[in-house]
Amino acid sequence: MMVWIIVAPLALMVAAPAAVAIRRWRKKALGFLLAGSAGVALTAVLVTAFAPSAHAAGNAATTAGAGGSALIAAAIAVAGSSLGAAIAVAYTGSAALAAMSERPEMFGRAMVVVGLAEGIAIYGLVVAIILIGKA
Structure with a gap:
């Protein structure tokens, strides 16, 4: 499974x-x-x-299962959150540039939205650190 x-x-x-x-x-x-x-x-x-x-590795092959699963889960967390953040920044960044080209005073609000989109990657990194710490 x-x-x-x-x-x-x-x-x-x-x-x-x-x-x-x-x-x-x-x-x-x-x-x-x-x-x-x-x-x-x-x-x-x-x-x-x-x-x-597995026979040559001895006992290490049987004890590495839980730690290996945690590392794979951490990698999936970082990869998924990074891909999600990349897609979010692509859309919000282009919309922010379009809004700023019409109204330059929108810079602060637009950058906040782009920063929130990048926060998704940071959440994935935090989850990965927690998973590795538990392993």
């Missing part, structure tokens, strides 16, 4: 841009996707071949 919790969001994050890229640039995008898939497969084979086995 744990594997699907990790793989499902990653698959969605790769599938959506891939579908858009294939729609826009048919032959180039397909070539890039095939090359990327081959690179990921080769990396997986190399990691599997050269990774130490």
